[in-house]
Amino acid sequence: MNVQSPAFGNSLKSLRREHGLSQVEFAGRIGSTQRHVSFLETGRAHPSRYMIQRIERELALPVGRSQILYETAGFSSPYKCRAENSPDVVEALDLIETRLLANWPFPAFVLDKRWTILRSNTAGKLFLAGLTELQNQPANLFKIFLSPTFRERVLNWKEAAPIFAARLYREAAEDPALADLLEEAHASGILDGLDETFREDVPVFVPVEFMGPDGSRLRVTSLLGQLASVQDAVIEGMTIEMMVPMDEATQNCLLAAGTPTTVAGSTAAE
Template identity: 80%
Template sequence: MTTKSSPFGKTLKALRRERGLSQASLADRLGSTQRHVSFLETGRATPSRYMLQRIERELALPVGRSQVLFEAAGFASPYKHRAEDSHDVVEALDLIETRLLAHWPFPAYVLDKRWTILRTNAPGKLFLAGFTGTQNEPPNLFRIFLSETFRERILNWREAAPIFAARLYKEAAEDPELESLLEEARASGLLDGLDETFREDVPVFVPVEVMAPGGGRLRVTSLLGQLASVQDAVIEGMTIELMVPMDEGTETCLLAAGAQAGLKAAE
């Protein structure tokens, strides 16, 4: 008789394969047996809360994946389900904005898992001026990357495009909404021929070269990060993007523009 795999079994099997583990190696890490892991994956056995905690710890699962694991097993998640506009999430965003973004002298942003811009600093607003349009909804960084206006300002688009594409491919693999944006980019031809730009002599950093409002050339890259000790799936899915100048001329230009933007914001 064939046993139908449970939602938990499918989830555990997917997690194990993502980590490149055999049933035996996972069992060894969990202090269990290959037979029991097999039974869990096929639905012939059900996990205890203790086993779920072991899996969470041994596989170093992020909060969002842990929530899915517990709920697939029929247990209440030990983590809260907070909405993006909840008081706690808004308070956390305010903290990031006032304690980090406000002190970064270059453009800086907080992005949600779909790369919608949730917070920015004064230099960040100035840097994206002309890209975001006048729509009422928050700007999306991927849509900005794929817009004609943005591409016209990128002086090394053929070298920079694979960087944007790699980020889009990575995020689209986990989010249906971004998958539709990826298909839109493919259909419009924006991703055509990107493989031709790969070469063996690629530098350590591939800067994005942006045309400055005055006609100069800005060379920038980004530092992407997340806060440690996060215990919330919504905040965990957010990324802090700090733009970094790649040469002294770009640094001087961005610092001057940022200082001017700060003065205007204070008026």
């Protein structure tokens, strides 16, 4: 029996282990045998296209992971590999911006997998308007979170920092560029002492608190989401972040006509 390229076998083994399945359990999920799964992982057998379809269906794989299986098995992927600036992707971003972000009354953003801001609504632009030294093109939300300017404007940084750090750790585990950013954060001491933060009375939400333009304390959290039925790895890797006021005073302040709120507690005109 000819031994096939190990690329598919290695991908399959990693996928199986990520789901915490033994070869026997995995075989049961996809309607195969432990022997055949072993042969696939060692390269002694080659998968059929139908086998890959069963794997992606039974494990509910994201498009990006499915693409890897097709490609490492030597098949053309049924999913297109679009560039971030392709017309289809730009059209999808425009759709999200006009149909969703524009109708959300509070700050909202579309982020790529590295948390670069691809789109934002008017409230979102105003909310970040005070971070003048961070107006790089395009801005990155993680870099903003970890910047000295942003940290100075968070009134409860000790409580909020572990929330930001958890997101960065989670994303950095799958992306080398964010892993570099995490290393920079460690080197600068931003994450020092987070392991010592302990609360016995952990609330349902941990809001981030900013000083409002009138001196009030604004309390917000975020709603993270993705579009369903996405069949593109680039769009699939994007996240929609929508800020949510935690109390009526914050809501009124964010909605106040003629008083656009920024994390600096100033207005866009400043």
